[in-house]
Amino acid sequence: MEDLNKYPHPFVTVDLFIFSIINDKLSVCLSKRETPPFKDVYSLIGTFIHEDESAEGAICRLLEEKLGVTNDLVLNQLQTFTSLHRDPRGRVISISYYTIVSNPDLIKPSWAEWFNIEETSIGLKFIGKNTFLEDNLGFDHAKIINAGVKQLQEKVENSYNTFSFQFLKDKNAFTAFDLQTVINAVFLGKKNELLNRGNFKKYILNRYEELKYIEKYDKEVKNTKGRPKDVYRIIER
Amino acid sequence: MEDLNKYPHPFVTVDLFIFSIINDKLSVCLSKRETPPFKDVYSLIGTFIHEDESAEGAICRLLEEKLGVTNDLVLNQLQTFTSLHRDPRGRVISISYYTIVSNPDLIKPSWAEWFNIEETSIGLKFIGKNTFLEDNLGFDHAKIINAGVKQLQEKVENSYNTFSFQFLKDKNAFTAFDLQTVINAVFLGKKNELLNRGNFKKYILNRYEELKYIEKYDKEVKNTKGRPKDVYRIIER
DNA sequence: CCAAAAGTGTTGCTATTACACCCATGG
DNA sequence: CCATGGGTGTAATAGCAACACTTTTGG
Secondary structure (H helix, E strand, O other): OOOHHHOOOOEEEEEEEEEEEEOOEEEEEEEEOOOOOOOOOEEOEEEEOOOOOOHHHHHHHHHHHHOOOOOOOOOEEEEEEOOOOOOOOOOEEEEEEEEEOOOHHHOOOOOEEEEEEEEOOOOEEEEOOOOEEOOOEOOOHHHHHHHHHHHHHHHHHOOOOOHHHHHOOOOOOEOHHHHHHHHHHHOOOOOOOOOOHHHHHHHHHHHHHHOOOEEEEEEOOOOOOOOOOEEEEEOOO | OOOHHHOOOOEEEEEEEEEEEEOOEEEEEEEEOOOOOOOOOEEOEEEEOOOOOOHHHHHHHHHHHHOOOOOOOOOEEEEEEOOOOOOOOOOEEEEEEEEEOOOHHHOOOOOEEEEEEEEEOOEEEEEOOOOEEOOOEOOOHHHHHHHHHHHHHHHHHOOOOOHHHHHOOOOOOEOHHHHHHHHHHHOOOOOOOOOOHHHHHHHHHHHHHHOOOEEEEEEOOOOOOOOOOEEEEEOOO
16 A cells, blocks of 8 residues: 655644623634744634544544533534645644634633624724734634634524524523524624514524424513513423 | 644645536546555545645646646635544545536546436435446545535525536526526436426526626527527626 | 417415514512 | 513515416427
């Protein structure tokens, strides 16, 4: 059999971005690089793929060992980036993944920071606690995040799926309002006008209920004025 | 700066599949492998990525040098496959791409063969001139083609785009019938009942015309009975 | 002038939108 | 009992599917 070693082989990394919703805004978790290249610059969280693991395996290792996340998360492969000079260290290709956490506090390390995503006329900008990012991300990661946000929106667009449920903080007690907040966040506020409250409840939530994706099970314990919201929980399959 | 060579690095290939429509059926171009592993077994056409080229660059090299295709084709990245034992030679990951050619005769080499794609109750089967393939493809390529067909259908599903135009044999002279044949082929015949002739012409073709994707420019030169078809051409952007 | 094949019109159904109205709660 | 906020009903509209009807050709 042919000897593979006669072929030059590029290095392969996985890069992950984690989405969540913070203060009703779509947010992404980035890290400040502690080593060159791009020392002190923010970028996606990544690692080289080891010989004995798949790309998903590398992402899981990243989540467990570096980020301390042991929950089972749904991993979505986004795209593989291969342009020649994307990494100054040499020939490195990157397989990018994204995932969703409902609770941003799941990510413990201090070097991992959350950034709200906002849309400007020229593109996305990322607003951290003390930092403000626009195009100043390491590698080609600004481009990757743009592609990721777009794909996330496409996945949620198709209303009659359960993809957006991943953002819900409590899968056993949420309301139409909660889910609509998620969807508004994913679309960076732009869908606010598109679907009014009444129709959302009637056509989206009631439809999910008919399809047995969710079930009503109790009224909200509330302490504000007004009629209490219907409370749902997800029906596990 | 960190020395990359301390990391083990997997090998990286690109694998391409070319779609076309032959005898009104969606077809895919595969090759019989001339060397191990999987000698004499059919598989996608692939190559290792060189040090000095991107994945798209490797696909272009494949098309030009191996397949003799110099046309500018639209390349679509499908997915990257990384499971550990997908290649018996060792740790090899594959970035898969697909493209569309309107004329299958563009692919000249004798080792590249076209297979009609049909759907059975258990999955896809591939029917060549003398060969019949079902699960007996090399590597994990049966899985890759399944994913590719699915993505192709999703792209075409969204009716108001121009993706399906890539299959048209003559972009300067086609009819509603031609385009409907393309779409029926992409859906492996299953959409035959869904859209009748009259509605397709009215709602799809006339809409494309309004959107200035296509324009009517002549009647068909015909030698059969019946009213001549409207003939369109694509408006280039 | 008739059959064939394709374009166009008509009808009804369904999904969506806008918006009004009704209901449950706290103060 | 009223303001608040959420649930539900209603009317208008847009899009689509089914199918009938009309137009244009060849023989």
